[in-house]
Structure formats: C-alpha cells, structure tokens
Amino acid sequence: xxxxxxxxxxxxxxxxxxxxxxxxxxxxxxxxxxxxxxxxxxxxxxxxxxxxxxxxxxxxxxxxxxxxxxxxxxxxxxxxxxxxxxxxxxxxxxxxxxxxxxxxxxxxxxxxxxxxxxxxxxxxxxxxxxxxxxxxxxxxxxxxxxxxxxxxxxxxxxxxxxxxxxxxxxxxxxxxxxxxxxxxxxxxxxxxxxxxxxxxxxxxxxxxxxxxxxxxxxxxxxxxxxxxxxxxxxxxxxxxxxxxxxxxxxxxxxxxxxxxxxxxxxxxxxxxxxx
Numbered sequence: 168x169x170x171x172x173x174x175x176x177x178x179x180x181x182x183x184x185x186x187x188x189x190x191x192x193x194x195x196x197x198x199x200x201x202x203x204x205x206x207x208x209x210x211x212x213x214x215x216x217x218x219x220x221x222x223x224x225x226x227x228x229x230x231x232x233x234x235x236x237x238x239x240x241x242x243x244x245x246x247x248x249x250x251x252x253x254x255x256x257x258x259x260x261x262x263x264x265x266x267x268x269x270x271x272x273x274x275x276x277x278x279x280x281x282x283x284x285x286x287x288x289x290x291x292x293x294x295x296x297x298x299x300x301x302x303x304x305x306x307x308x309x310x311x312x313x314x315x316x317x318x319x320x321x322x323x324x325x326x327x328x329x330x331x332x333x334x335x336x337x338x339x340x341x342x343x344x345x346x347x348x349x350x351x352x353x354x355x356x357x358x359x360x361x362x363x364x365x366x367x368x369x370x371x372x373x374x375x376x377x378x379x380x381x382x383x384x385x386x387x388x389x390x391x392x393x394x395x396x397x398x399x400x401x402x403x404x405x406x407x408x409x410x411x412x413x414x415x416x417x418x419x420x421x422x423x424x425x426x427x428x429x430x431x432x433x434x435x436x437x438x439x440x441x442x
Contacts, residue, residue, distance in 0.1 A: 196234065203235050205245055205276060213244035217307045217339050220283050229282045232324065232339060234273045239333045240324070249279035251304045253342075257286035259302040273332060280304035287323060287341055289376055289391050305341035311365055311372075314342035321374065322366040327403055328391050340366035348373040348438040349415055362400040362413075362435055370434040371402070383410045385441075400440050402433045411440035 190209050192198055198209035215222035215230035223230050223244035233243040251257050257279035277286035281304070288302035308320040321343040324334055346353040346360040353360040354375035361378070362371040382396040383389045387410050389401035395410035398420070402411055414420050414428040415438060422428055422441035430439040 195237070197237060203233060203243055205233060205243065206247060206278075207275075210245075215242040215244050216337065217242045217283075217285070218309045218337070220307075231276045231280075231285050233276050236333075238331050240273050241335045242339070243276070245276050247276050247278045248282060249277070250281060251279045251284075252281060253284050253304050253306045255280070255304045257302050257304050258299040259286045259288045260299050273329075277302070283307060285341065289394070305343060308340050308342045309338060309366065311367065317345055318342040319345050319363075319372040320366040322364045322368070323391075325364070325366065325368075327364055327408065330407075338366055343374050346373040346375050348435060349413060349420070359397045361394065361397075362402065362433065362438070364403070364433065371400075372436065385410050385412050400433070400435075400438075402440055404432055404442070411442055414439050414441050 192204035192207055192209055196204050198204050201212050202209040203212045212235065213223065213227055217230045217232055220230050222242070227244035227246050229245050229248040230242050231245060231247075232240055233245070235241045235243065249257070257277055260275040260277055274286070280286050284304040284306045286302040287305045288300050306314070308314050311319040314320055319342070320340040322328065322338070323341050323343075324332075324339055326332070326334070343363060348360055348362065350360070353373065357377065358375040359378050360373040360375055363374040364371050376394065378394050378397055383393055383401075384396060385399060389395050389408050389410045395401050398413055399410045400413050401408050404411065411432070412420075412422065414422050416428045416430060426441040428439040429442040432440055432442065
C-alpha cells in the first residue's frame with residue numbers, strides 16, 4: 168500500500184517512483200511498471216537470461232528468477248548473491264503476498280546461492296506462514312545435456328508444475344540428481360525415488376524426495392508440494408497432474424486389469440504408469 172500511495176503522489180507531483188527510492192513493495196508484493204519487487208523493495212526491472220547468465224551489470228551482477236507480476240516471473244538482475252556453491256545449503260524466501268495464487272507462492276530471490284544457481288525446495292510451493300524453508304542451491308539449465316553426469320534438467324518452473332504462472336519464453340529449469348526408478352536403495356533414508364518432469368516436455372526421470380505426511384492417492388491431482396504416495400508418479404494426464412501407479416513394462420510391478428502399463432503419458436527409463 169505504501170508503494171501505491173507513493174506512486175500516486177509521485178504522479179501528482181510530476182515525479183517518478185525512482186525519485187522516491189527506496190520504497191517498499193505493495194501488500195500484494197507488486198510494484199508499478201517498470202519496477203519489480205526484489206527483497207521487498209521496488210527496483211528497476213533488469214531482464215536477463217538465468218541459464219546463460221547474461222544481461223546484468225556490475226551493480227546487479229547475479230541473474231536469477233524473480234516474480235515480475237501477479238502471476239508471472241522471469242530472469243532479473245539482482246545484487247543479492249551469496250557464496251554457497253551448487254549443492255550447498257540455503258534458505259528459500261517465501262512471499263506471503265501470493266496466497267491467492269493457485270500454484271502457491273513464487274519465492275523471492277534468495278541471498279545465499281552464487282551466480283548461475285537458485286535456492287530450491289519442493290515444499291516452497293505450498294501455502295505456509297513460514298518466512299523461509301531450507302533448500303539447496305541448484306544450477307540453472309535449459310536441457311538435460313547441459314547438466315553434470317547423474318543429473319537431469321527438471322522443469323521446476325514450467326507450466327505443468329506452475330499452471331498459475333507465465334514464465335519466460337525460453338524455458339528455465341534446474342539440474343537435479345537422478346535416481347533409478349523401481350530400484351531398491353536408490354534413495355537414502357525415508358526418501359522415495361519418484362518421477363520428475365524433464366524440461367524437454369516429453370520425458371521424466373527419477374528424483375529422491377519425501378512423500379510427506381499426507382501423500383495423494385492414485386487418480387487424484389498432485390503437484391510439487393503435494394506429492395503422490397510411494398510407488399506412484401505425478402504425471403500429466405488430461406491437462407492436469409494426476410497420481411498414477413508406477414509399473415514396469417512386461418515385468419513387476421504390474422497393473423490391475425483393465426489398466427495397463429502406459430509409457431506414453433511421460434517417457435520414463437525402465438518404467439511406466441498404470442492407466
């Protein structure tokens with residue numbers, strides 16, 4: 168509200184938002200164009216390419232993803248940069264302003280990860296009153312072939328996982344360690360190897376994650392913060408993400424008739440889903 172009032176006053180006095188800098192973002196986490204909300208301040212928008220890490224100045228050297236509108240995000244240059252390398256611990260900063268967004272809250276730019284990476288956690292997309300959640304610095308990518316051996320490019324910010332948001336024209340994902348689906352001991356502790364969607368839009372790969380206290384059952388809708396029960400996959404089906412039981416084509420585990428092991432909803436190495 169403060170930013171909006173300031174903007175109106177500025178217009179009446181023939182001043183711009185820049186003349187009143189610094190000002191806070193409005194209560195809904197937005198700023199008047201051409202400004203974006205970074206670390207709760209309205210800053211001039213500086214678009215950039217997070218994957219190529221290009222387009223930023225020495226003043227704002229790090230290119231990361233940031234919310235640019237009520238339901239949009241894109242690459243933005245920021246001075247917020249830490250020293251945590253890829254794989255290092257970090258804190259995902261949550262925006263409490265977006266609780267009316269069906270996809271959950273798009274995080275504010277973190278302050279921990281170094282250039283070329285972003286702090287990521289599956290849980291950040293759920294509605295919560297916590298100001299931050301623990302995450303891991305993950306490298307940006309546009310294709311799995313650009314990720315280190317043993318990792319694939321997860322479509323973490325794509326429209327399938329975030330249907331309520333519009334992102335940049337050039338898809339941006341994160342490199343995520345891969346695990347073997349339907350293989351015993353693929354993940355440590357209580358983590359489950361469950362499919363994640365590749366940025367190529369057609370395939371998927373196994374990744375280790377917790378299924379949570381209230382996992383979704385077969386046939387119900389799912390998402391990043393609301394995963395499926397163990398042994399199931401959250402896959403595109405009929406224009407939405409649905410939990411389907413994992414199966415092995417021509418082997419075990421199989422499907423109960425009349426369902427069969429489908430390998431076309433999403434292409435998985437050595438696995439399919441019952442449908």
